[in-house]
Amino acid sequence: MLSYRHQFHAGNVADVFKHSILTRLLVGLAKKDKPYCYMDTHAGLGRYDLTHAWSQKTAEWRHGIGRVWARADAPESLQPYLEIIRNANPDGHLTIYPGSPWIARHLTRPNDRQIFCELNKEDYNTLKTNMFGARHTAIHNQDGFQALRAFLPPPERRGLTFIDAAFDQSDEFGRITRSIKEAHQRFATGMVAVWYPLMASSAMQAFDRSLQAIGLPKTLQLELSVYPEDWTAHIRGSGMVIINPPYGLAEEMPSLLDWLWRAMSPEKQGCARHQWLVQE
Template sequence: MLSYRHSFHAGNHADVLKHTVQSLIITALKEKEKPFLYLDTHAGAGRYLLSGEHAERTGEYLEGIARVWQQDDLPEELAPYISCVKALNRGPGLRYYPGSPLIARHLLREDDKLELTELHSSDFPLLRSEFQKDSRARLARADGYQQLKARLPPPSRRGLILIDPPYEMKSDYQAVVKGIQEGYRRFGTGVFALWYPVVLRQQIKRMVHDLEATGIRRILQIELAVRPDSDRFGMTGSGMIVVNPPWKLEQQMRDLLPWLHRVLVPAGTGHTSVSWITPE
């Protein structure tokens, strides 16, 4: 379908959760000297103008990164993520928001590699322009799920694979499970991070059940909801499912989520959770 444009949603509460988890995983991978691969299956445009037509039309960032940006008691777990946002916003204001490729670009080292895939005809040229001078990056306008077959395992045998599809179709919830299964079969030691929206709780329950059925161990689920579950149209929250999470990630998110919930959801609705879909 390819009608989804992340520029309408950049910097919202779901991005804050997703990019915080992404940043913590990358930081953990950097604790070892050996280089690693960052593979992004649905990379988007890379950079988003928060004063642009799309972001201004929805204003979602005002209830996301804008609220975090205003705080002066940022927990240390947010430091890697916020450093990426600051790198795009040299002044006091908040003009740009970095998508997951720019988060990775800022945090990765010289010897680390980026594989970025985007299929949208409008977003791919923007992504290509953003990375044309970065020798670490390889870009492809292709099906992101195919990259899980074509690019894994990396020569370094270390890596983070971020799977962040638009969920334009209900079948995406099954496609992500198949994608993780395919990738894990080739690269069982890799870290796979899957973002998902909570629109209908039953869809998430089925996806989790399908993940359990794969037999893959060490799958962590992290969720931040801004409203109670509903059967009405609209996203009430989002989550990250992480296969082979770094050992500190569970406790980091248990410590951080209450703060994020308080800042992002002043009304106190919704919930946060950190739990294992499958343990060791």
């Protein structure tokens, strides 16, 4: 039973965090001429109408992209992400928020390839409509975890696998850890980026240890929270682990995350963190 619908959360703090990083990963991959494959295991709708009743109901986007998109002092590294948002809202009013497939569609080059998986049938159909005309794009109504087995390694032997699960099932952290291991074993030179919500610190320490135990190469961990650690009303923040990150990412992330934290945490709660979870 699929209960999670991203329309309620599109453009929130976690989306701004994950998509800012995703943009940097795709910009990094485009630095070499050789084509790459982008695989999005949990693709969502591709594009979100923020005037939709579900977005209006939670208004989560007001605390996320609503606080960021019109700022004139955003760092250079955030510009490709902001440009995609500005292009999606050409009249200057923020009504459309681009999801990960839309971002990838705008950053992949003519010879790059994209694979999108979305298990919810209705969301899959909307994704297909939103991605109409996208080049070198395959869209599957399929379980994204199983798709790792079907599509990795890609023939290009270069690429990014983005795992952005719904976290609506028990033991999602265990399933994520097994999926990271599988993705890396099948495609050892590929980049893998995985988003996760921040839970109690004991659960997060257990997750870190489980990742450190599966024999990963260089792995960068980035986190951004905008509420204190004992916050329980909703998620306090989120993180991303990036296996085989592009050259220079670790250096540019601290200032980017710090800027995002200042922009989205006016009460100065929570924090931005970065560390090598696995060193070279």
